[in-house]
Amino acid sequence: MADEQKNAEETPEAVEETVAEEAAAEETPPVEEGAAETPGEEAVAEATAPEQPSAEEAPEPVAEEPPAEEPPAEEAEAVQPAVEEARAEEAAADESAAEAPAPAAEAAPPRAPEPKKKRKRLPRAERRQRPKVLRERPAERKPITRLPKPESERGRRQERRGVVVSDAMDKTIVVKVDTSKAHPRYKKVVRHSVKFHAHDEQNQAKVGDVVLIVETRPLSKTKNWRLAQVVEAAK
16 A cells, blocks of 8 residues: 555656666567577567657556555444444334334224123023022020110100190190290291190190190191190189
8 A cells, every 4th residue: 555655656757767667678688598699580579579669759657546545454343333233223123114003094993882682581480590508407496585675765855835725625625835036137026826736635724724735646637746734724
């Protein structure tokens, strides 16, 4: 490489001199020892020798372009694995593109769900019979024991205080209860009365008596109160 660069750097005059020296060397071939030179051979050699152009007429040689410098072996070895990696990546990309699923537009349309088949109704005699689980019966029956019913406190019953207005019925009295309540907005006292049918077992109460009645279970269609106490007898 260094010699080629030197040849390229030589001047054209030096190149012409070297070409002229080479042409003169070709015109005078070497003479072998012990061989007699004959005039005929010389004449034939001169006649057959091609006419060599003179140094002045010789064309100027074209300077040869130096070949591209090849990278050193170490750089070539470093570049080769990089090229192989690039090729491997391209191959992997091609495979992934080939394995990629088709777009949603090309996918087959979903099938409509098939209607469920109705099971045929079988008569009871043809149905599958499930065996009953047999339980072991104890040798002796366990006696039934009654636990005492816990005593619960009776809830507070409603009470009303009123005046007897009728005792014509047997074991029943009509009690009139007056209530007065202030109006929530106008604060006016509003009075109204309600009549209750109360049960009087011994017919104690008379018309005009002030009595106390207590709520009880329904005794008839209209009677669910009973006489508790005669507070004040009529005058």
